[in-house]
Structure formats: C-alpha cells, structure tokens
Amino acid sequence: MNVDQLEPMGRLMADAVLARELPASVEMFEPVERVSVHTSKLGLPNRAWLRFEAAGKTYIFSSGLLAEQIEGDSSNAWRHINGDAFSLMSDKHALKNHLLSHGFSVPNGHMYRRRNMAQALAAFEAFDGPVCVKPNSGSEGIGVFPGITERSWFEIAIEKVAELYPKIVVEESVSGTHFRFFYIAPHIAAIRMGVVPSVEGDGRQTITDLIAQKNRERARRRLVSHLPIETNRNVEDYLAMQGYRLTDVLAPGEKALLSGVSNGGAGAETILVDDEVHPSYRRLVEKACQSVPGLNICGVDIVIADEKKPAGKNNYWILEFNNNPTILGYHYPWEGRVIDICGCILNFLMDRAPSTDPQGMKKTYGADL
C-alpha cells in the first residue's frame, strides 16, 4: 500500500488502520455518493483515498471525509458517515434554526440570497454590536468575516461572500473563546481551543517581521497542523479593519489579530484541553449532536464566554457543525495532550453500538497516544 499518495490526514488514518491490522488499500478514484435513490459525486475528485474495512463494512477516507460503502448497492456508491444528517449540517442557517428549536444558543442573525443584496446590506443597522458575515455553506473558515464594526467593511464582506456563494449569513459576532468539540457518537472525544492568530509588538519590528518570527518558530517545530502563516490579502484586510498595515511597528505589548477565525488553515494555534473546560459543555454539545438524527462524527464550533462557568443560556453560542472535521491538530497540537483521534474513529467504526458507560467510553474513545 503506497501511503505516500495520501494527503496528511489520510496518512494519519492509514497508520491507525495498519496498527490495527485492518484490510486496507490506497485507491485513486472519484467516488459517488448516494442521495436518496440517485448518486452524485462525493467531492474531492482526483485524489487518493484510503480504503479500509472495519467490522465487516468498507470505508473510504480522505481530508477528514469518511464514507461507508452501501451494502448490496450495485452502483458501488458511498454514503457519508453522517448519512441523512449531512444535508442539514451543510446548511448553516437551517442547522442554526434546528439547534434554536431544540433550546441551544446560537448567534442571532439571518440568511440572505445574493439576489437580495439590498436586504443583506440593510441588515447591518439591526445589530448593536460587531457583526459576522459568512457563506451559508462554506468550510475551513473561508469567506468568514467576524468582528465587523464599520459599515464600509460590512459592505466589502458582503460583496466578497456574494462573489463566491449564493447565500450569505449575517449574524451577531459573538465574543469569547473559540472551541472545536470533536464528536464521535455518542460522546465528545476531544476539545480543541483555537487561538486566533495574532502578533504582539516589541516597539521595533513591523507586523511583517513579527509574522516571519512566528513562522520561524513554526518551521522549527515542523508540525503538519501548523504550517507557516501566509501573508495574503485576507490578512491585510483583517489588519486594515483594525487600522493596521503590514509595515506598521506595534508598540511593546500591542496586539494585532491576523484573522478572526480560529481554523488551523487561517493560522490559528491548536491547544488541546480537557478539564480546563467546565464538563457541562461536553454534555451540552453531545446533546446538540444527538438532536440531529444520523449524526455520527463531526466537529462542533462553539464560542464560550467563560469556559470555567457552567453552560447557561447566554454564555455560549454554537456556530456550526463540520461534516469533515480536520484531525491533524489532535495528533499534532501546538500545546496540550495528544489525542489519537484516528484511533477513536476506528474504535467507533469497529463497534457501532458502543457502551453507554461514560467512563468506559472515555477509555475507549479518548485514548491518549
């Protein structure tokens, strides 16, 4: 099996599969997904997939996307591991409404179609505080513009999202600490704190210099989950929103944010936590996931005002569920105890009817490396 053909997440999963001596292969193909009685492309075309067997079922995996082969299907089609839940989770606004109707806190906001730009642009005035603009069906933090406080930036954000996506979500930009809870039914397997990328001034270096300094540390540590931060247009725009340019020298202790999103791809650092977050949030996120029928594996993005305090009505906001959550940061965190998330996923697949004993589950699904 030529594991080198796989992307980094596929290689990690392959290691876990091989460690368990499960039958596996690497295959280049374009899988189709079964939606109702029809098939369509599963996404991620022209790439190598890890194909493996667990407990009598066949699965494929690449870039966080896990699908199972449909038994007895003559068209050789696949179904996303989240089955019928996939559609709801792909529609951020519909998921928010679902969560709201089940009593969970989500940011206040609306979705607008691109053809109703005037309505979207008029929405800014309805918010008292900072606003977040994002696509309704985006991923990896692409096209997400949080913390907007000025109308001119709001208009730019709306236009940028509308360029690429037909539906635009405008919602309150909630403040607190960003977490990603990794859910493997029926429990949380890991909690990642995403530290939004920033630089802190020393009174001498420019922002560009400070980013380069940060990147030298990243290069030294060579973590596949923490690649060098790109100084691209998004970074420039986000700095400009705060009144900075790349050539500015920050005063000692002065902090400039390079992005408003906590995704690893945007340069955020992954800190793995456990008891640092009040246990009520684990239970809360588990319940939120269990409210979506068919949901098996996902990453739940949540902002918590104070993670030491128990979950209450107005101290957390669930932002979205991710169907194909990245796994790299759990194996290669910037800080915190490594979680073998691939092993947790495989344990789940090998026993689709796991124990209901929380302690037993923690041993099974939260095993440390």
Place this chain on the structure above:
Amino acid sequence: MTFDELSEWLLVYVAVMIGQPSETLSLDMTLRDLDMDSVDSVNLALELEKKFEVPVDPELFLNGDKSLNNVLVTFWEQLAKAPKR
C-alpha cells in the same frame, strides 16, 4: 397533475424557498438567478420524490444556466417514463 399545475407548484415551492412572492418569479429565470445551491437542489429533489413517488436526480437542479422551464420539461419527460415506486 398537468404540466401547468406542476409549473405552478414549482413556482410556489421556489417562492417559499427564497422568500419572495411567486408573482415576482417566472419560469424563464435560471437557477443561478434564484441563487439555488446544492442544498436547495437536494431538498427540491427529495420534495419531488416524495410528491411524485419517482426517483429524482438532484443533479437536475445543479446546472445554474438552466431555467426553471428547462428543468420542468426535463423532469416532466422523466416523470412520464419513470416507473412508480
């Protein structure tokens, strides 16, 4: 159901989906004009499957250049040929 009734049903469905009165929509509008995305396509396909008890391919609604009338005609032809489930 006649073709005209199906056309009317689709216009109302799309009107509700995008939150606009059906009188403001026409069958000449393309799926792109209506800002339909893959989520809308799957939902519409499932709705049609439920309504007509025939298989409906979501990809029918994924080509943004097609007008509502285009997809209606295609679906109508498929409907005539499809065996009932």
